[in-house]
Amino acid sequence: MSSAVQLYVSTLLIYLGVDIIAALALNLQFGVAGIVNFSFILFQAVGAYVAAVLTLGPSTPPPAGFQDYVLGATLPYPLPLIAAAGAGGLLSLAIGVVGLRRLRTDYQAMVLLVFSLIATIVVTNETGLFNGSNGLSLVPKPLADVLGLSPYDIGYQWFFVGIVAVVCVMAYGVVHAITSSPLGRNLRAMRDNEHAATALGKDVTRLRMLAFVVGGALAAVSGALLVEFISAWSPGSWFLPETFSFFAAVIVGGAGNNFGAIVGALLVPVAFLEATSFIPTFGRAGLVESLKWVAVGLLIMIFLAFWPRGIFPERRRRFRASRTGAASYTPAPSPCFVRGTDQPVDSALLEARSLRREYGGVHAVEEASFTVPTGRITGLIGPNGAGKTTVLGMLAGAVAVSAGDVLYQGAVITRLAPHQRAQRGLIRTFQQSSEFTNLSVLENLVVAVPRARGDGLAGALLTKRYWRGQQEAEVDRARALLERFAMTPQQDELAGSLSGGQRRLVEIMRALMACPQLLLLDEPMAGVNPTLARRIEEHLADLRADGLTMLMVEHELGVVDRLCDAVIVMARGRVIAHGPMSTLRVNQDVLDAYLIG
Amino acid sequence: MPTSSGNAGPAAQGLEVADVVAGYGGAPVLKGLSLTVSPGQVVAVVGPNGAGKSTLMRAITGTVRISSGIVTIGGVDITKWSSERRSRHGLGYVPQSRDVFDSLTVQENLSMGGYMLPKREVDDRITNVFSLFPSLLPLRTRVASKLSGGERKLLGIGRALVATPTVLLLDEPTASLSPELSKVILTEHVRRLADTGVAVLLVEQKALQALEVSDWAHVLVGGETRISGPSGEVLARRDIREVFLGAAALAIEASTAEDGKRS
Amino acid sequence: MSIVGSSIGFGLITASILAIAAVGFTLQFGVTNILNLAYGDIMTAAAFAAYFATKGGAPLWLAAVAGSLAGAVLSVLLNRFVYSWFARRGAKLFAMIMVTLGASLVVQNGMTAVFGPDFVSLPTSAGTTYQVGPAIFTGPQLAIVALALLAMAGVHSLLRYTRLGQAMRATATNPDLARSCGMATNRIIDAAWLLSGLLCGLAGVALALNLSTFTTGTGGTFLIPVIAAAVLGGIGQPYGAMLGALVIGLATEVSVTVVSPSYKTVVAFAILIVVLLFRPQGILSEVAMAKEIAT
DSSP states (O other): OOHHHHHHHHHHHHHHHHHHHHHHHHIIIIIITOOOOTTHHHHHHHHHHHHHHHHHOSOBOTTTSSBOBSSOOOOOTTHHHHHHHHHHHHHHHHHHHHHOSSOOHHHHHHHHHHHHHHHHHHHHHOHHHHOGGGOBOOOOOTTHHHHTOOTTSHHHHHHHHHHHHHHHHHHHHHHHHHHHSHHHHHHHHHHHOHHHHHHTTOOHHHHHHHHHHHHHHHHHHHHHHHHHHHOOBOGGGGOHHHHHHHHHHHHHHOTTOHHHHHHHHIIIIIIIIIGGGGSOOOSSTTHHHHHHHHHHHHHHHHHHHHOTTOSSOOOOOOOOOOOTTOOOSOOOOSSOOOOOTTOOTTSEEEEEEEEEEEETTEEEEEEEEEEEETTSEEEEEOSTTSSHHHHHHHHHTSSOOSEEEEEETTEEOTTSOHHHHHHTTEEEOOSSOOOOTTSBHHHHHHTTOTTOTTOSHHHHHTOHHHHHHHHHHHHHHHHHHHHHTTOGGGTTSBGGGSOHHHHHHHHHHHHHHTOOSEEEEEOTTTTOOHHHHHHHHHHHHHHHHTTOEEEEEOSOHHHHHHHOSEEEEEETTEEEEEEEHHHHTTOHHHHHHHHTO | OOOSSTTHHHHHHSEEEEEEEEOSSSSOSEEEEEEEEOTTOEEEEEOOTTSSHHHHHHHHHTSSOEEEEEEEETTEEOTTOOHHHHHHTTEEEEOSSSOSOTTSBHHHHHHHHTTTSOHHHHHHHHHHHHHHSGGGGGGTTSBGGGSOHHHHHHHHHHHHHHTOOSEEEEESTTTTSOHHHHHIIIIIIIHHHHHTTOEEEEEESSHHHHHHHOSEEEEEETTEEEEEEEHHHHHHOTHHHHHHHTHHHHHHHHHHHHHHHHO | OOHHHHHHHHHHHHHHHHHHHHHHHHHHHHHHOOOOTTHHHHHHHHHHHHHHHHHTTOOHHHHHHHHHHHHHHHHHHHIIIIIHHHHHTTOOHHHHHHHHHHHHHHHHHHHHHHHOSOOBOOOOOOSOEEEETTEEEEHHHHHHHHHHHHHHHHHHHHHHHSHHHHHHHHHHHOHHHHHHTTOOHHHHHHHHHHHHHHHHHHHHHHHHHHSSOBOTTHHHHHHHHHHHHHHHHOTTOHHHHHHHHHHHHHHHHHGGGTSOGGGHHHHHHHHHHHHHHHOTTTTTOSHHHHHHHHO
């Protein structure tokens, strides 16, 4: 190869490596965790700036020198790279604390975009920070002096390709370890249905922050590598549109698929934006450049229109049959729920004390007080608009109480967040189907496992060896549950493709996987055909026989009559009767509530 | 008109639903439902939750696909029409919730009800609505989101009336109202409305009041008519309670019967 | 003349342009629930339409009309052939924002490809200035304020007193009910895009007039303050948007007396972030809150 060709190829490879790291980072944030991070390029930028100033040595402000910046130092390689990752992570943490609140996706995207714009203005105007709009230049190439190579030598160029390759493999390792682990599964569940994930005890704020910080750190690493290669970095290096080229890469390659992200990086930023800068330009200056961005915009729209899942759609994860002896871990019994030994049958497991909820002056619930006895199925019935679902929401923590208290196992839990209540075994289901659509049925079940090995960052990074044992045991437990609910044939189907009735079953099984001590069911048979409804009814009766406590909102009074040991009747925001069905049968108020209102 | 039944004549002027099967993909929710509402009649459709009442409403208004059967108004087949066209043809609809434009004033809500009519006519009809529901008159400049539950419901019905529908669908008009207010809405307003010649189809979960105010009733269970007949007769049947409350209600009846004996 | 006085003057002009743009933006967002990131680029396109009209010899007022019409036509086309296509296929919120982003990239860079990256300017008859209170305005600047007042009065009477305007508000709050009132909501939504496009175009011309020169990226840069004004006023609330524009316009220009002029847009950005985080339903709205909960 002539040295010109070598130069061209090695340069492209370096850009490819850098873009792959960035695309993997954005895939983790956007494809896996569902964060529309419109400030993405800012994190690449901060990595580049930090790596540059930590390589450049002390600042040389004019008139003596020509560039002024903070933190100037000469750290040995690869410390600047590591520091860049740290800076990216820290900035992500800071921005995430403000920007990743519960907001509409598009509002969240706007907040993040605005952060990126503010950063551009600050960096441009605060000339003492990173030398303003002129930016930093003459950044020494790493290890060139140690190796005794001229940085302009083709040999050094290939050495740098090696560095990028190593970092790239490490970045892939990190992202892959996360996405294939129980943590990755939690992230995808959160992306598909945040409320359902919360109701299973997942701390979505923490999950989202984790993906954001890891992605931010990796983006910073990509920026650090880039600045070490091109030796200069200025506000012109991280224009806002660069963010969108990475979004295009992830969307084209296939959001949620790491291999797709790599292909996307090859197709969009590299083939499209970098490689074309080597072809001869035509037309007026800047014409090719603007046409490229037109093409990026078209790519995004065309893919979203016709191939919204990208070239390599997210993989449907299958679980292999468990290997005997692999698990040193003893699984929880199937189904796993524990009636605490301190909770004798019929003692109050949960107590609602004068719960009240107002929406802008309207009382959805005026006064609800009742207890839920351990080991029983309690029905919560009443005509439309009685406030049943609102009460269930207050018990689960999804709806804040206007007044009153919720006691669970004798402790006041009124101020606990929904996921904290779920972690204590208070698990709810939803009236609308709330399955994780892009997870398989089996994954929907396994994701519910509380405190799974590998659902934290450290555990995930310890890779399969660390969490496989437990996961196999949990998969076995899930399979047993599928068997019990006669859903084994559907175990590898995407939950989003199931029929309405099957989704209800998935939701109940998922709740059982979360080891509930009290199951709150919101119309578990709504919209289900009679045969399946009958089956669900039998399952619930079996679960009670196993000792599970349930509180069930239900419209079909025949079901309540057959299934519930005690019934709470609500009408117009109040509990109007409470007791075993035998006493309610002679209660005129109940009949009036239903027939008159 | 060469019809064999005396009932078909007036029905052709009102609403006729014949053998309608409808649902949301998958198993149909309505499994071949038929009913007629003649002008001046109030027909009640009652039934427990999940019986298919809302689907029936949506099949008539055209927001759910009808897979077989026909719907006619005034003898014209409207089965394949868009909802807009149905309302132009004289179909008025008051949904159970979100039945007014929250950000518009009472007056504006009413004039939106007459969107398809010439401006001058609308003013006359709004005056009519105000004479029918005088309590709305002092509120004409108030934004709908600031109305009470009862006022809202009257506005919802009034809004539908501005278009002078020949057929009016009321979807659980008393759902969020107190029993007293429900009674006023049903016995005073809905009944009086029918007396002006409108064909009213009243869907209610709370059966007793609906049966008291209506001429004819259908009890819907599982997407099919379980019981139908003149409302007075339906009200008198023992099994209506069973349909609603399952076995529980029978016990209540037994106990109230005992109470009666004792007194 | 005091610095504060003159910055209030500038603030009023900025607020006028923002008000025209933000009312248009909020109408679009309110009726269709789409946060249209290409809005700023349509503003630019309108400015270019006006620019080419003047080059063709049209007087400034006619050029402004041409610009507004260009904005209207482009907006309707964008909605008809791109956005509503995705919306009909049930595109989720994140997909929709990516689509509007794609549209923005295409429109903005398409213009750069065709018109070139250079700065151009509308011919303005500088010279005569008018002293109003403590502030000094040029003729075009006064015209902008007057146009904004006219546009606001026009929008007000349209929405409040005409049947079409009421129908737009009705469709924005409750499209299902609008249909059952016999409204052809599709045509009403088209009308809303037409009206908002007119305002968008007018704002683009006003912006180009106020800046001495503009380029293909000008509108895109102006978009964030527009969104800030619309969100501050509560999405779908035209009166809120006017108030939001006044607050943002004055805040950005008056901030110059305290911070460096380079940071004046940061003020608008900061307001947007704070509003989105702590009061996403805006300062006036109740309706927008209901929408927030529904999505």
